[in-house]
Amino acid sequence: MGRTLDRIAPHYRGAHGPVEVEIGGIVAVRHEMQTVIKEDLTRARTDRPADHAGAAGHGLRQRGGGPAPAGHRHRRHPRDERGAGADERQTQPGFHHWGSFAEYVALDHADVNLVALPDDMTYATAAALGCRFATAFRAVVQQGRVAAGEWVAVHGCGGVGLSAVMIAAASGARVVAVDVSPRALELARTFGAAECLDATGVSDPAAVVRELTGGGAHLSLDALGSPATCAASVNGLRRRGRHVQVGLLPSPDGTTPVPLARATALELELLGSHGMAAHTYPGMLHLVRAGVLRPDLLVTRTITLDAAPAALAAMDTAPGAGVTVIEPWS
Incomplete structure (x- = not known):
């Protein structure tokens, strides 16, 4: 539960504004899209012009029929023998190939993996969107189906947890x-x-929750990713409540104990x-442009x-609180 690191880069404003890599952060794009500089910080090549870069998200679909989620880079593959999309063939920097703490990182199929950003969005705001804010938005609004007046518990107030707090509160929950961390909780109250x-x-x-x-909470999120916070999130729910697992749960054997007896009973x-x-x-x-959501306030250090x-x-020892933005060319 602590600080999240993100990366920032200058960005290019084409006909439809600057563009953002779907997996998070800011990019800079030369007009012919010959070079893309990503928050993580990326170089990619595509034949599509920059003013079409915002039409991302149409290229891949999951097996369930919906567009593939962000968080990975999507690779184009023909539809498989079952006629479904190829969502399981995604790749992610730092997991499947070189990571992203660099001035340039290769970005495949930028026409699928880029999202247009508004002209008036600052570097810090766009960088703060990154993985954590967009991830929290989907977890709270789309998966969690938050409703005004509900109680929402957020276990773990790092970057994604604080984002979830902000989004849930803005939704009327x-x-x-x-x-x-007292400092993280202070930010959460803010x-x-x-x-x-x-x-x-x-x-x-x-x-206590x-x-x-x-x-009990109507909706609860494990925004850290540990057996303890996962169990606390599930156990803190009221009848027919909704638990959303956001934090990754690495374990030596690949399994995590979950209180399924309570899940079944309630x-x-x-x-x-x-x-x-x-x-x-x-x-x-x-919502960001309207000032309802303020991801820029998550940034506490550059x-x-x-x-x-x-x-x-x-x-590991002094995680701090909020989001740290890395400026690679400063």
């Missing part, structure tokens, strides 16, 4: 923010949390959420690319 729970030394955070919400929904599809960005960007290794190492 009452938010309980859970973390072990972004609209009605209740803040410091879980340090708390034996049963789920019980149920008490604070008068019986008819809970257990959902996963991973990134956000390019075609759904306009709704989020409209560093150079050379300082990134030390900042990453420090996250």
Whole structure:
């Protein structure tokens, strides 16, 4: 539960404004789209002109029929023998090939992986959208189906958790923010949390959430990704509540214990959420431009690319709070 690192780059404003890589951050695009510079920081080639780059999200579809989610780079492949899309063939920097803490990173099929940004959006705002804010938007609004007046619990107030707090509060929900960092909880309250729970030394955070919400949250998110926060999120729900797993759950054997007995007894929904599809960005960007959502406020520090290794190492012992933006050419 702590600080999130993101990267920023100058961007090009074409006929339809600057463009953003679907997996997050800012890009710069030469008019003929010969070169794309991504937040992570990217070089790609395509024959499509820059003023068509905003029409992303139409190229791939999941097996279930919907557009493929963001969070990965999409690769073009012919439709398989079952007639469905090729969503499982996505790739992601740092997982499938070289990572993204660099001045340039290769970006395949930019016409699918780019999203147009408004002309008046600042570098910091666009960089803060990145993986965490768009991911949180999908988790809260699309997967979680948040409704005004509901109680929403957010376990873990790093970049994606604070984004979720802001988005849920802006949707009219009452938010309980859970973390072990006083500074993170202070930011969560600033972004609209009605209740803040410091879980340090708390034996049963789920019980406290149920008490604070008068019986349990309607919607709860594990925005950290640990067995403890996953279980607390599920156990903190009321009857027919919705748990959304946002944080990744790495484990030695690839499995994570989940309190399914409670899920069965209370008819809970257990959902996963991973990134956000390019075609759904306009709704989020409209709220950002209107000032309803303020991802720029998540940025608490700016560093150079050379300082990134030390900042990453420090996250284990002094994670801080908010989002750190890396300026690779400063």
